[in-house]
Amino acid sequence: MKILVCISHVPDTTSKISFVSDGSSLDKNGVQFVINPYDEFGLTKGLHLREKHGGTVSVLTLGDESAEPTLRKALAIGADEAHRLNGVPHDGAQTSEEIAAFIKRNEFDVIICGQESIDYNGGVVPGALAAKLDLPFVNACISLDIDGNNVKTIREIDGGKETAKAKLPIVIAGKKGLVEEHDLRIPNMRGIMTARSKPLSVHELIESKTLAQSVSFSKPPEKKEVKMISPDNLEELVRLLNEESKVI
Amino acid sequence: MVIIYAETWENEFKKTTFEAISYGSKCAQEMGVESIAVVFGNSVNPIGELGKYGVNKVIHVQEIDEFEPYSIALALSDITKELNGKLLVLNGTANGKSLIGILSSLINAAAISNVTSFPINHKPLTVMRSAFSSKGIEQVSSNSDCTILSLVPNALGIISNGDSNPSVVLKKIDSNHKTSILQSEKESGEIPLPEAERVVSAGRGLKGPENWNIITDxxxxxxxxxxxxxxVSDIGWRPHSEHVGQTGIQINPELYIAIGISGAIQHLAGVSRSKTIVVINNDPEAPFFKAADYGIVGDAFDVVPRLTETLKSFKK
Structure with missing residues (x-):
């Protein structure tokens, strides 16, 4: 089974986010970058599938050289090989076009993405990729079982879940549930050593078009000072919720 | 033309659908074109009520009666292309999120998700969206002839002063699916979090799952x-589907009450768009108080049941 896990290189979840002074981009100063958490669930699922069905797990990212430590980490966690599409991701259309072109040259059975990246939160790439490859797609996927060519998936819907079946190859956009938090693997020393000798290849872009153009970034407005209320005066809280905030 | 996906659940329109119709119809007015809602399923009722939200016309596709993403996306893409749609509006619901990427490729259109503003410009179409898990706001412009927007639920409101009596046109499009749905389960009686107007949330301060009755009350x-x-979701006290935060569900309610949650930055990322935040915590140093509108330092097991009673007598 050939498994591809698409990875975004994103600021760590604990990062304080700020933007450069003209608002054109993220201020990367002092920001730690990690594997996008949704993709980490997907990577672990890929390793589980390899343990069960045999085959290889490849990881891929669209990014410049600064994304390579993230790919090396994925190799240290257990992926067999890594691919970097050499460029900068601009929007879902361009990113999915680049990844689709790579997949067409390399053929995979299972393509696992995270349901969104925690930086731009677009959530466009997985579905766009599936449509470009003309493959079935399951978003917010929390379970994936493969038996021969048959796939059974569960996706989260608003206030519930839905089971569906499809045939390989398939594209899924995963999240927690695909594997559990305690299944996630921390690279050990041996993993880190072997990751250095695993293949990491760099591919040039096909120069696809960007359709949604980022203009500028800003910070959300600051909250005003909190009003502390005595636990013995809950009537006051109810009054404020009613009269001041008008939410009840 | 502005095309709007009128999402339904169990043959009824969702509240977020009225938000999308209001949004799309207002945009259509600004652009000087018609707004058209697309409804799927054979027993949706009453379709005419969409006129209240300003829509000019409804296209009803009866043959496609279940949500299979490719099938719905292909139908929406065919309709958008046929009518030369310039704007396609979706809800940022689970189904909307399943559609946006597929649609972007099928129509070759810019896809902008998490939209939090009406267009600030139409040429090129420019909107604000939430990014970096609500830690940032991004201004984005479309470079394509048609643009797909998906809206943050609860963010843009409902405009219900329309009095149009939209014409309803049946259109036959057969289902063209790539996955087959075997079973749908809805957890009974629950309010889906992304569209909830009020949310009560608790953390490890509750000490165990057996204490959750004070929260549900x-x-x-x-x-x-x-x-x-x-x-709480990691240790299995509550299901994953209730986890709000950066890697869980991002919510946008009018009122968020956080009980026994310290307020880690990852949690705040998922809830900071809430209009009013109440924090109840026995630790006066809990960082969540800095992000709250109203704070109470107190023991949850004492404060929460009394708050429930106070609200009950207020409602009378």
Missing amino acids: LAKVLNAGTACSKP
Whole structure:
């Protein structure tokens, strides 16, 4: 089974986010970058599938050289090989076009993405990729079982879940549930050593078009000072919720 | 033309659908074109009520009666292309999120998700969106002839002063699916978190799953959805589907009440768009108080049941 896990290189979840002074981009100063958490669930699922069905797990990212430590980490966690599409991701259309072109040259059975990246939160790439490859797609996927060519998936819907079946190859956009938090693997020393000798290849872009153009970034407005209320005066809280905030 | 996906659940329109129709119809007015809602399923009723939200016309596709993403996306893409749609509006619901990427490729259109503003410009179409898990706001412009927007639920409101009596046109499009749905389960009686107007949430401060009745009682009197912090879902006290935060569900309610949650930055990322935040915590140093509108330092097991009672007598 050939498994591809698409990875975004994103600021760590604990990062304080700020933007450069003209608002054109993220201020990367002092920001730690990690594997996008949704993709980490997907990577672990890929390793589980390899343990069960045999085959290889490849990881891929669209990014410049600064994304390579993230790919090396994925190799240290257990992926067999890594691919970097050499460029900068601009929007879902361009990113999915680049990844689709790579997949067409390399053929995979299972393509696992995270349901969104925690930086731009677009959530466009997985579905766009599936449509470009003309493959079935399951978003917010929390379970994936493969038996021969048959796939059974569960996706989260608003206030519930839905089971569906499809045939390989398939594209899924995963999240927690695909594997559990305690299944996630921390690279050990041996993993880190072997990751250095695993293949990491760099591919040039096909120069696809960007359709949604980022203009500028800003910070959300600051909250005003909190009003502390005595636990013995809950009537006051109810009054404020009613009269001041008008939410009840 | 502005095309709007009028999402339904169990043959009824969702509240977020009225938001999308209001949004799309207002945009259509600004652009000087018609707005057209697309409805799927054979027993949706009453379709005419969409006129209240300003829509000019409804296309009803009866043959496609279940949500299979490719099938719905292909139908929406065919309709958008046929009518030369310039704007396609979706809800940022689970189904909307399943569609946006597929549609972007099928129509070759810019896809902008998490939209939090009406267009600030139409040429090129420019909107604000939430990014970096609500830690940032991004201004984005479209470079393509047609643009797909998906809206943050609860963010843009409903405009219900329309009095149009939209014409309803049946259109036959056969289902063209790539996955087959075997079973749908909805957890009964629950308010889906992304569209909930009020949410009551608790963390490890509750000490164990057996204590959750004080949370559900408070939620009930407020007609609120229930949620939890990441640690609580990780240790299995509550289901994953209740986890709000950066890697869980991002919510946008009018009122968010956080009980026994310290307020880690990852939690705040998922809830900071809430209009009013109440924090109840026995630790006066809990960082969540800095992000709150109202704070109470106190023991949850004492404060929460009394708050429920106070709200009950207020409602009388």
